[in-house]
Each structure stands twice: as C-alpha cells, then as structure tokens.
Amino acid sequence: MNPLIAQLLTARIGRLALPKNLTRAAALAADLPHSGFPMFAIPSKLLTFACALGLTGALVLNVSRPAGAAEAAPYGTWLTQAGDARVQVSRCGANLCGKVVWLKEPIDPATHKLQVDDKNRNHALRNRPIVGLQLFIGMKPTGPNAWSGQIYNADDGQTYTSTVAVADPNRLEVRGCVGPICGSETWSKVAR
Secondary structure (H helix, E strand, O other): OOHHHHHHHHOEEOOEEOOHHHHHHHHHHHHOOOOOOHHHOOOHHHHHHHHHHHHHHHHHHHHHOOOOOOOOOOOEEEEOOOOOEEEEEEEEOOEEEEEEEEEOOOEOOOOOOEOEOOOOOOHHHOOOEOOOOEOEEEEEEEEOOEEEEEEEEOOOOEEEEEEEEEEEOOEEEEEEEEOOEEEEEEEEEOOO
16 A cells, blocks of 8 residues: 555544554455446555545544534523623524523613613614614624624623624624724523
8 A cells, every 4th residue: 555545544633543444444445346337447546545535534524623513503592701691592594693582680770670772872772672682783604603793782882893603512702893902702501
C-alpha cells in the first residue's frame, strides 16, 4: 500500500485514531478484482486513495462537530443571564424570533401595573407590555447554529446589532454591539 495512504488511514484526528484493521481492510479492498464493465475499472491505487480520502474526510467532518451539535437548536424557552426574563425562541420563516414570555417582576414597582416598554425611543410604543415583546429583529442564519440581526433591549430602549449562537443544547450565546463595542451574555435553557 502507498505509504501516504497508510499514513492517512492511521493518522490521528483529534483524539480519534483509526484502528489498524481499517488500514488492512482498505488494502484488501484495493486488491480485490473489479466487477462490472471494463470501462468503469478503477486502478487499485486510485481506489485505495479515494477510499482513504473519503473516510478521512467523513471522520474529520464528524469529529470537528461538537458532541450534540446536530441536535442543538435555539428553539425553546431561555432564561436570561440575569434571571429576570424568559425568552421564547422560535422560527419566523427562515429567521429566528425571540419574544419575552415571563418576567421575574411582572409588576412595575413604581406604577404597580404591568411592566411596559417605557424606555422605547418611539413614544407611541411606550405602553406596550414587556411580556409578548419581540426582541429579535431580522435574525437571519449565518452558519450552523448561528444567526445575525438586531436585538431590542427594553432596559434602555435601544436596538443593537446582534448575533445568537447555540453554545450547546443548554446554552445560548447572545451578543449585542454598538460599533466596535460589544457585550454578550449566556442564556440557559429552561426545562419544561
């Protein structure tokens, strides 16, 4: 067998090493006579290389993904880092929506009424309740388990450039930026 192929087959990928029996199996498969029409015959060295390359590529793709990443999705209810609100994240077509569904203190201590969006720059929106408020604006997918758009912060009435990424099935990284200055927090998945 070609030494380069043997090296590929026994190479360490992350903490995963291919067993020697796979190297032996690839070598045996390359030496088997082909079947079918002669015009489709593949030289054994090329077949061995193609098998090694395909197997290596599949393992790299599989190993490079964090455990559980395929199942990780942002959908569900998340507790903000401060623990003062829960945000339900769902699909809005191809985009991501996130609305407030619970507040730790739903009653404003100053007015003794439900919390409202009283810091909104738009005076016409200042009486809308915080519970039910959509926080994510135009949050479009940018990659596996990642979205980018804007986020509304009811604490100051401002909208910020934002990214959302699934860190793992129980953690959502939410980042907001004004120009080059960014802040982020980690939201925790709420058990049902």
